[in-house]
Amino acid sequence: MSASTPFQDEAHQHLTAGNVPAYMQALGQAARRAASELRRADTGLKNRALMAMGQRLADARAKILDANTEDLQRGRESGLESALLDRLALNDARIDAMIEGLQQVAGLPDPVGEIGDMRYRPSGIQVGKMRVPLGVIGIIYESRPNVTLEAASLCLKSGNACILRGGSEASQSNAAISACIQAGLADVGLPAGSVQVVATTDRAAVGEMISMPEYVDVIIPRGGKSLIERISRDARVPVIKHLDGVCHVYIDTTADPAKALAIAVNAKTHRYGTCNTMETLLVDAPIADLLLPELARAYAEHEVELRGCQRTQALLPQAAVAEEADWYAEYLAPVLAIKVVDGIDEAIAHIEQYGSHHTDAIVTQDYSLARRFMAEVDSSSVIVNASTRFADGFEYGLGAEIGISTDKLHARGPVGLEGLTTQKYVVFGDGQVRE
Amino acid sequence: MSASTPFQDEAHQHLTAGNVPAYMQALGQAARRAASELRRADTGLKNRALMAMGQRLADARAKILDANTEDLQRGRESGLESALLDRLALNDARIDAMIEGLQQVAGLPDPVGEIGDMRYRPSGIQVGKMRVPLGVIGIIYESRPNVTLEAASLCLKSGNACILRGGSEASQSNAAISACIQAGLADVGLPAGSVQVVATTDRAAVGEMISMPEYVDVIIPRGGKSLIERISRDARVPVIKHLDGVCHVYIDTTADPAKALAIAVNAKTHRYGTCNTMETLLVDAPIADLLLPELARAYAEHEVELRGCQRTQALLPQAAVAEEADWYAEYLAPVLAIKVVDGIDEAIAHIEQYGSHHTDAIVTQDYSLARRFMAEVDSSSVIVNASTRFADGFEYGLGAEIGISTDKLHARGPVGLEGLTTQKYVVFGDGQVRE
Structure with missing residues (x-):
């Protein structure tokens, strides 16, 4: 040609x-x-x-x-x-x-x-x-x-x-x-x-x-x-890299149960093989007995295998035991780890210890907790009251996506055209010199 | 304590x-x-x-x-x-x-x-x-x-x-x-x-x-x-690095001679050991015979040693021969390489070949040339009609400077507080899920 x-x-x-x-x-x-x-x-x-x-x-x-x-x-x-x-x-x-x-x-x-x-x-x-x-x-x-x-x-x-x-x-x-x-x-x-x-x-x-x-x-x-x-x-050249997505949804006690259910189901089952799919669900203890059985029914319809902590198993006998390795796992499959936690501090600490800083969400009606989660969770996308599946260049309005960066430097999160550019300083003068 | x-x-x-x-x-x-x-x-x-x-x-x-x-x-x-x-x-x-x-x-x-x-x-x-x-x-x-x-x-x-x-x-x-x-x-x-x-x-x-x-x-x-x-x-950790500053000033024929003189002298002599000091002066051929002798007198007062191309030496017999290595040199000393060029294309090509992409300036009254230099010179600071010595966090208004980055990714040019931060995506929803 x-x-x-x-x-x-x-x-x-x-x-x-x-x-x-x-x-x-x-x-x-x-x-x-x-x-x-x-x-x-x-x-x-x-x-x-x-x-x-x-x-x-x-x-x-x-x-x-x-x-x-x-x-x-x-x-x-x-x-x-x-x-x-x-x-x-x-x-x-x-x-x-x-x-x-x-x-x-x-x-x-x-x-x-x-x-x-x-x-x-x-x-x-x-x-x-x-x-x-x-x-x-x-x-x-x-x-x-x-x-x-x-x-x-x-x-x-x-x-x-x-x-x-x-x-x-x-x-x-x-x-x-x-x-x-x-x-x-x-x-x-x-x-x-x-x-x-x-x-x-x-x-x-x-x-x-x-x-x-x-x-x-x-x-x-x-x-x-x-x-x-x-x-x-x-590499001897800088790399914009995309490693794993161990994404969490934390459901706080004040969460609207219908929204919590919809988000937790969507974040896990919308697609299994994507990096922004939820891999671990964290549920605040006071709402666990109300929410977990209903969630388990929804996951059962999607044939999602559940692995839980002891408190989860007490509510969901069908759940397998979650081993330490499960909290680190990026399943990319119809498998979900579930942990019952005592409040936002334990949720944030769990995300910090086991997460991959990719995408984490909170479901809550409490203004102050939303504000804290937003400030304190150190992930490339932090979401309040929406599915982790939104962490995507098209959904964010970038128009295109060359990948999702799990790096902190240069580009973090979905990378569009802007992530393929840099900025230089431009200076306009009219004869100025340094004194 | x-x-x-x-x-x-x-x-x-x-x-x-x-x-x-x-x-x-x-x-x-x-x-x-x-x-x-x-x-x-x-x-x-x-x-x-x-x-x-x-x-x-x-x-x-x-x-x-x-x-x-x-x-x-x-x-x-x-x-x-x-x-x-x-x-x-x-x-x-x-x-x-x-x-x-x-x-x-x-x-x-x-x-x-x-x-x-x-x-x-x-x-x-x-x-x-x-x-x-x-x-x-x-x-x-x-x-x-x-x-x-x-x-x-x-x-x-x-x-x-x-x-x-x-x-x-x-x-x-x-x-x-x-x-x-x-x-x-x-x-x-x-x-x-x-x-x-x-x-x-x-x-x-x-x-x-x-x-x-x-x-x-x-x-x-x-x-x-x-x-x-x-x-x-x-390093196995990302590095924000500051390598050399081989900075240029290009004086175009339409330059205001008084401003050109002030900028060229200031960019070289204000301080010798700094990375934003000019190391090579490029002069457009038609203005060289007017400007170079006057510039040479000013540099002589500061005891700056001159090394020039053949055309420079024809105008300034006191200048030593510039070798190929001089065009790459970051002298950090009272030494200056001078080259007479034929127009902006040769100037930009020289900067691209020998420069370190740190800080480069043009002195010109021509609007279109200023616009071209601004767009085409790939340096962390590109300056029109001002001294290269302005490439500095304090002069740029960053309030502080931890260094000057010669990298392209993340931070480029003077690095202030913002360069020590990154951005994460934050998402606010009200129960939204991906369809």
Whole structure:
């Protein structure tokens, strides 16, 4: 599709020669160069690139599906489990969703260039902060090929170049999508280095990518906890990471029972495999005998297995014994740990000891307790009287989400376009010097 | 002064037994516990603690000066150079400045708890962001003992616990200041773990401190480039770092010559050893013959050594040849590299290739060039028509400065109280669940 540049040719030669480090360095150099063009690209140009990619995707629909069929066949042959095959599979509806996703990202406000807090200082200078791209973003992900396009579109819209390393099981699909991205970039005259999909399944590529701070400003791993832990441990580049979500709902005695029931059921059963799903329910002792039996009936309808503390078991004989490990567990499954506690202090102490600082909620009608929970629980999302399942970039109005950060520095909680940018100070003077 | 806690006793036993890792772990645990108290401490309590420390400092003035005399004597005996001895030395005026500094920090607005961007979402929940402390901050610094108090006050005001590791040459002074800090904390009932000064000069303490992410949320090294590079390389905890400042001033042809002259002289000669001092001057070719001879006369008065490109030397025969290494140099001395360039494109390209993304300025009367420089130069401070020396927390109105970050993530440029905090999402609902 797009004509290859001398630089891509050079990168490709390294790859053919089996020199993965040199190949990754070449990608890094190309990304760094593209980043300075993207930094100055205006919103209209970036949006036109996104729309052009969508058009190229629509045109190449058959090719993409063929490539995906190859991946699926290879996956079946190598015994990939059916859940993974499902995530890998593309069809017309999924390609439509990818194109629609591009249009949505094009429609989002551009965070780049926004200037805030501009004020005069006693010296006469004006000082403010301007939002600017981070530079080059490396994204490492697993089987779903639509992440390729999603990540590319969010990085591009926020003015960043990106290097994308997808799962080896999706390599043909990712290559076909990459060709559409390259064609779209070429259509509007943006450099090929703006979005580069790593074209080798060699694991050394990841090791190299996370060790070149001169070319990569931040790494965002998307995938299982072990992948993210490994990358965080070995990276010499800052990592925006998303570890586990051991989320709690605490039901205080003053809670409206109907709301408490609805929230506790929704937080557990709306979806089991998501990081913002409740894993431990904390119930204030005075309301436990009223609420727990009714909750247990609702959970039974959803076939949720219950594991409780002694006081829970006294009320719910059907509950298994919760071991110490249960309070730390991110089940990602229809299993729930339940603990009866004596008031908010014990609830907050439990969350601090066992939680993962992801998302925690209180259900209460007591103003002062709501205020305390809000101030004292040190999690990326703290919620009063709503389901933990709301902790999500779309629900929060970010318009898009590249992930949820469990880090404290830079970005915390759902990360949208703004999390892919930083701020620099801008100063306007008229000849001022320091006295 | 303050009664020691069982925890401090335990930490001290480890130290006596020469078990530095166990000692540092004990400090880490105490800091983590103190952090949850500090997170909920209100502004008034934190301010009272700062004022109490000031009072304790005033009361212990003689003890502090005695301890400092010991440090100075040991320093002289071990052949410390005079500049270091000067930074190490305390006197009445410096102690007064420390007390005044505490009062100033008490007077700053408290960033903790500030809620912004609160808005209703279609689901009916309200979502906003609340500013909260980072948790535990580790600060590693060199000879100046007043940094102990400065760092303690900024961390405390921003609701963070801190572990401070000063230079071994200042150990007696730091111990005396630490006793005042501890007494001040005890006066208002804040835990001793809120501020802990590492009581061993063993280098293993630093290695341990930067390797315990379970107890330390961020490390801020303050000192020379080699210290910071070593810590960044070895740390398993995020580091807010301040590497070099290779700052540029670009004088465009349309610049007002008087302003250009004032800014170029001030940016170089106001202070030589600071990171925001200009190290390379870029002059647009058409204005070079008018401006450079006059500038050279001004620099000669300040005995600034000039090193120039060929075109500079044609105009200023007294300038030495600038080698390739000069364009990368952070002289921190009365030396200046000068290059004549052809327009803003060459200037921006030079800054991108050789600069350190710290602070860069343009002097111009051309609106479009100012706008381009502002958007395209990727530095933590970008300045139009003012001296680079303004890149400073106090000049920017942050009220205080714990350092200047040359990182892109989290904090970029001068770091004040806000840079010691993060934001969490807060959600208010009334029983909402995800559909």
